[in-house]
Amino acid sequence: MSGTIPSIPAARPVIGTAEIEAAVRVLRSGRVVQGPEVAAFEEEFSDLVDGRACIAVNSGTSALQLSLMALGIGPGDEVVVPSFSFAATANAVRLVGAEPVFADIDPRTYCLDPVAAASVIGPRTAALMPVHLYGHPAAMDRLTRLAERHGLAVLEDACQAHGAALGARPVGTFGLAGCFSFYPTKNMHALEGGMITTGDPQLARILRLLRNQGMEQRYANEIVGANMRMTDVAAAIGREQLKQLPAWTERRRANAKVLDSLIHGLPVPHVADGARHVYHQYTVRIPDGRRDAVQQELEQKGIGSAVYYPTPIHRLTPYLDPGRPPLPETDRAAAEVLSLPIHPTLGQTELERIARDVSIAGGAR
Known part of the structure; x- marks a missing residue:
């Protein structure tokens, strides 16, 4: 595919x-x-x-x-x-x-x-x-x-x-x-x-x-x-969209719970104490330089994903500054994050498929 x-x-x-x-x-x-x-x-x-x-x-x-x-x-x-x-x-x-x-x-x-x-x-x-x-x-x-x-x-x-x-x-x-x-x-x-x-x-x-x-x-x-x-x-x-936002938000949050429970071998999104996460993106981390290979494997299996963001702003051309102090967590996240489908139109079968395939592709080798 x-x-x-x-x-x-x-x-x-x-x-x-x-x-x-x-x-x-x-x-x-x-x-x-x-x-x-x-x-x-x-x-x-x-x-x-x-x-x-x-x-x-x-x-x-x-x-x-x-x-x-x-x-x-x-x-x-x-x-x-x-x-x-x-x-x-x-x-x-x-x-x-x-x-x-x-x-x-x-x-x-x-x-x-x-x-x-x-x-x-x-x-x-x-x-x-x-x-x-x-x-x-x-x-x-x-x-x-x-x-x-x-x-x-x-x-x-x-x-x-x-x-x-x-x-x-x-x-x-x-x-x-x-x-x-x-x-x-x-x-x-x-x-x-x-x-x-x-x-x-x-x-x-x-x-x-x-x-x-x-x-x-x-x-x-x-x-x-x-x-x-x-x-x-x-x-x-x-x-019209605002009318549907509460239901869509709860569906995103429910989808996230399903993925949390089914994904194995990868860190799922953290939710801070007292925070209400609305899952614009559901983002996992793929360490050890394997992120791009995992994304390609998912694509071959018909599962879309995206990287937000592969290049941090401080590394974009308009903002380059060799004298700027390093941002290690920013650089590490940019190399590891992968956002999976979380939109409210997903069904249970699709969620199970996403979780299964990302666990297989991204789990510890």
Whole structure:
């Protein structure tokens, strides 16, 4: 089957009748950008983040960039970020003129390690930007205390973590702002889009201005802004997806329990005490340089998988710096991680097949 579409894909975005009908309804309405569907989506998404203000934008990257702009972070500032993430995390920092400073990760959760973050804080540090990678919440209790000690802003990259939580507190409610993505492979999507959450009314107003050319009323520009609005088509699709998110999340979590119980010979995903993992990815580790061979073997058996991320951000061309301190846990994770199918459309037979084949291919030799 090598070279063909895997019979069990690594991801399977859902676009059903409800989403299609919602998109058609909006197109027929003539209100297609920053209209009533966007307002309704913002209000409904607020229930996921304890009633915080929600500001819809056109992508998760835009959410990160606008949040940094609204917090006044720019040239001369540094933002502590993990290198083990998608490039958008660091790109957003560079796009506002600030500099990302990379810190190592907790090898169990793959999220920003508070001790490592503390070690790179300097006089120019303005913010911490932890990533809730794979749907597992970062150690926000420790990171927020660290930020408070140093007078830093906290901006959550929650682009992979819709509905994740620490204790009873959902991600997107710990920092001054939280950022979510609605890319098609996320736990819920809007074809494309993003959402910023904040508990600060003034920050919410600035964000709304920034996404819409700096104006609240048409042609009454108050500040310099951008065009990062969400379309009503995207919002309508997002609203339909949001209705299904609780059930999809529980299915992902149930799928993870099945895989946990059936996979042998490999470390399964760690869940920290009090954490609610929503399994955007179900990621195992394949040590001893065998990861790529195991992935190829799974592909030959018709099982899709993916590596998030084979090259840490600090090793990408725009961020190379030979003088940077090493990030050993980041490099080790990049060489070993393999994400298996976990999407809510999987059946029991498919889960058993995934577990059996990855255990055979990846188990100790």
